[in-house]
Amino acid sequence: MLKTHHCGQINKSQVGETVTLNGWVQVRRDLGGVLFIDLRDRSGIVQLVFNPDFSGEALQLADKARNEFVLAVKGKVVERAQETKNTNLATGDLEIQVTQLEILNAAKNPPFFIEDGIEIDESLRLKYRYLDLRRPEMQKTLVLRAKASKIFRDFLDANEFIEVETPILTKSSPEGARDYLVPSRVHPGEFFALPQSPQIYKQLLMVAGLERYYQIARCFRDEDLRSDRQPEFTQIDIETSFMSEYQLQELMEQLVARLIRDTTGKEISLPIQRLTYADAINKYGSDKPDLRFGLELKDVSDIVAECGVKVFASVVAGGGEVKVLNAKGCASWSRKEIDDLGTFASRYGAKGLAWVQMKDGEMKGPIVKFFSEADIEAIKERVDAVEGDLLLFSADKKKVVTDVLGALRLRIGKELGLIDESQFKFAWVVDFPLLGYDEDAKRYVAEHHPFTRPNEEDVHYFDTDPGKIRALAYDLVLNGYEVGGGSMRIYKREVQEKMFAALGFSPEEANEKFGFLLEAFEYGTPPHGGIAFGFDRLVMLIAGRTNLRETIAFPKTASATDLLMDAPSEVDDSQLEMLSIKLALKPVAPKKEALV
């Protein structure tokens, strides 16, 4: 009794036909001796009818079936009586008059309902992931993910990219996040590392003359987790030779437009908006701005530099800045609501949050008295303030102002319902700085990585002001998330040497850290560059989810645990011995009291 049809695909053209279906009992109803079972498979649900008139022994057997039993049935497709049609079901006009039934397997009562929108503890869902994945919304997401992956591949294959698999057992890298390590049995005392990305391999493939490479690659970072991080994640990894950053970006725009169109039916208008890093930070307080709404930040430092608000004046004098977020129409917010914003802002480092209301035709609030008429007019004009607006002031170092107002902008955008959730708003953020100054280490560090190519126009700053060099690095941003990032890479020796010098590496140090890669670069390296997309995150956004775990079949929790398999777990001593390692557990820290 193997299926001839899928439950959810039974349709009018089959009326009168005998079909065999296999699936799970979604629900069973007994209506006075006639049994109805909704049978579910991957495709959907169809109603089975067991009636003494045509079901014979199958009726008695069906009486034993419970939720999630696995059935095989044979029966005739019939149209339902008009009044019993179910418009909520794709197959709701039809039902199957069952003549034969086999119970393929029994089932215990599941710990939660197999249906969409259940509200239960996520850890229960993760422990019983095989049941959670039976729920239609989860299957739909997995199908979407597979489809998205196919769209990427088909596009890249059609554009002469070659998929190459790179190793998972590789070498610990001297920079970057923490590596997952794998002890070697054959080489005692030595370790492999799981790759944080195939970065080095893909650059070597360019040295190897592959010209266009891609891989849907598993990557690993042993970081502390957040809701949008997983210890292992999937990256669409791309590298090209002999292409400019503009050519690459244009191709990638076509790719993401195709992705969105083929998964959601929506059109992305091309070219995708471009935004410099400086503008993104200044206008939106973020290098991954959500552009589905406005609420741009405005710098009022020049206006308030000499006003009576002492903290404003001193911040500006100290090289900081004062910026305003105009919360449109929020002048009527209560004092408590405004205080909540202050508390929220403090989480992002704000020492305080000044505000004024545009109310009753004037500017009101504790700080207004320190403004001159001219200040007020200038501020109103700068931030486009009209009656009913609430102006939020942040005054601090640039980094703090950015973080605080960037976060407030998002919060207020959401609260005011300014965000059209159905929109996919992409932007390129470009002209990232090549180097950032590390105050602790007292030296410059690479913002992207040490092989990122500087903008040719800025190379002269290596000798004068390295912080001013713009990198040929770019992020693709979608609805406030970074969904892709990449750069052109250095391929000329003299530029690489300048870069290392700027990072404070001696030639010997550079060689120690990146020796084999530098050697590879000596054998005819083409101009190259690439990009990587965060696949889990892209799928999350397309599926309209807010948690990466919903897009991954078997995810890990925030403490990097697999609740289903119970991993990680202890292993036998003999396994460790074979690997020439042993445990070095720290004693559990004694409680404070014990120290007394």
Added chain:
Amino acid sequence: MLKTHHCGQINKSQVGETVTLNGWVQVRRDLGGVLFIDLRDRSGIVQLVFNPDFSGEALQLADKARNEFVLAVKGKVVERAQETKNTNLATGDLEIQVTQLEILNAAKNPPFFIEDGIEIDESLRLKYRYLDLRRPEMQKTLVLRAKASKIFRDFLDANEFIEVETPILTKSSPEGARDYLVPSRVHPGEFFALPQSPQIYKQLLMVAGLERYYQIARCFRDEDLRSDRQPEFTQIDIETSFMSEYQLQELMEQLVARLIRDTTGKEISLPIQRLTYADAINKYGSDKPDLRFGLELKDVSDIVAECGVKVFASVVAGGGEVKVLNAKGCASWSRKEIDDLGTFASRYGAKGLAWVQMKDGEMKGPIVKFFSEADIEAIKERVDAVEGDLLLFSADKKKVVTDVLGALRLRIGKELGLIDESQFKFAWVVDFPLLGYDEDAKRYVAEHHPFTRPNEEDVHYFDTDPGKIRALAYDLVLNGYEVGGGSMRIYKREVQEKMFAALGFSPEEANEKFGFLLEAFEYGTPPHGGIAFGFDRLVMLIAGRTNLRETIAFPKTASATDLLMDAPSEVDDSQLEMLSIKLALKPVAPKKEALV
């Protein structure tokens, strides 16, 4: 100067056009002030001409170019003079009259030639893999691999399979090969394991109702390596619900036929031949027979059981067997050649290799005198011996006879040139035994794994003779290699219990080893089964290679070392400390002398 065309795709339709090309210097020739450079990119090679008449400064610059320099050139496509056309090159009728040249990068002289068929130490190729991969035959193999992967995906996508990614950081399994372990930082003393296959996850996806799953999955086994093993390898992993083994096999036949056709143009005639495990062993001495040639083994135990050759008689009496491989036409082989076969056979466990020659109209050889006339006639008939044949006898336990004659069959098939290397000869090997008796452990062990479904006809043997139970397990064999293997899985509790009992597990033991999977099976498990293809091996066979390393971009050596990256390697103590482990290196064993 970014490329407008690919070097290898320059053709007559472009004559007269100006093109821009990017690539590497394959070779440079100076013919009396006119320079010729063969420029190579991924697509192939085209000849550049630098001539004072049209090249201007580019000529002087070209003089600096050496092998593997990276160039950008602009020039006109022209037809070569008839006598200078090169029929060995796809673009050999044409050349580019260069008007503009930019040296994009210099190159050191590579340690080996960038061309096909080089014969150098493989470790040098692995160390400079980025140069090795520039060689056309390596790029061709990578392209073939990518294409094969796409053929698999397209077929499976079209047949309603959903690609699902399963975790790499998973749990150490209680059975199977050695695991690679990954210490957890967050959970001191605990370890993840890298998956030997996604077996458990794919079965859980069937419990989850996915019905048809696939994944091109990275798998890991910490085994001692051979030329056809790698510590990490790629598997095309497939699982289905509600399909019989025949339906699955039929679909997979279409898949491999498509694969062979679309990569080689060759047609595989379907259905693929089916062979029972017993027949494969008896006829070919292997469960993965090379069927491109005959040379079937023949059992003569009954004939020689009472002949005068004592070892034959005693082997048969002891439950062993005597089999003959008829090396057709090898009667003329010298004594030394035959002795070599004996030495070869001893590597497979043979204590000796008896032989007779069919020569001068009679049977000759040391053992012939112990045969009666009737014995001789019966043997000749059984093994189809004619003048000129060489009969090789193996007498031992069945396992030894199988190994010895199986290996000899392959060797002689090759030496006699019986193997048509252009042929792709598939076979299904079916009816594998479910259980094998482990003489050491004094118990039955699962030949495939403990979830393999027994043939329903044989279930009654659980109580009487478990060794007789045939499994619903099947291997796909190609030219003497196992390229795929799978089984239907147990999905009924009572069968699973019988299986565990046969393996000698108490319910408690079973629960300890496979608890969470058994629990999953309680919630409505559909009938399911699957298969996995060894992707590296398939690509190797299609590409006509004999070493897996040729099919992998960045492979590891036989001692599981990455010579390019120098992995595995030592790591910082701080990294180990963070992972709560330390090294436990065994002291190097003192030399024997030191013990005196």
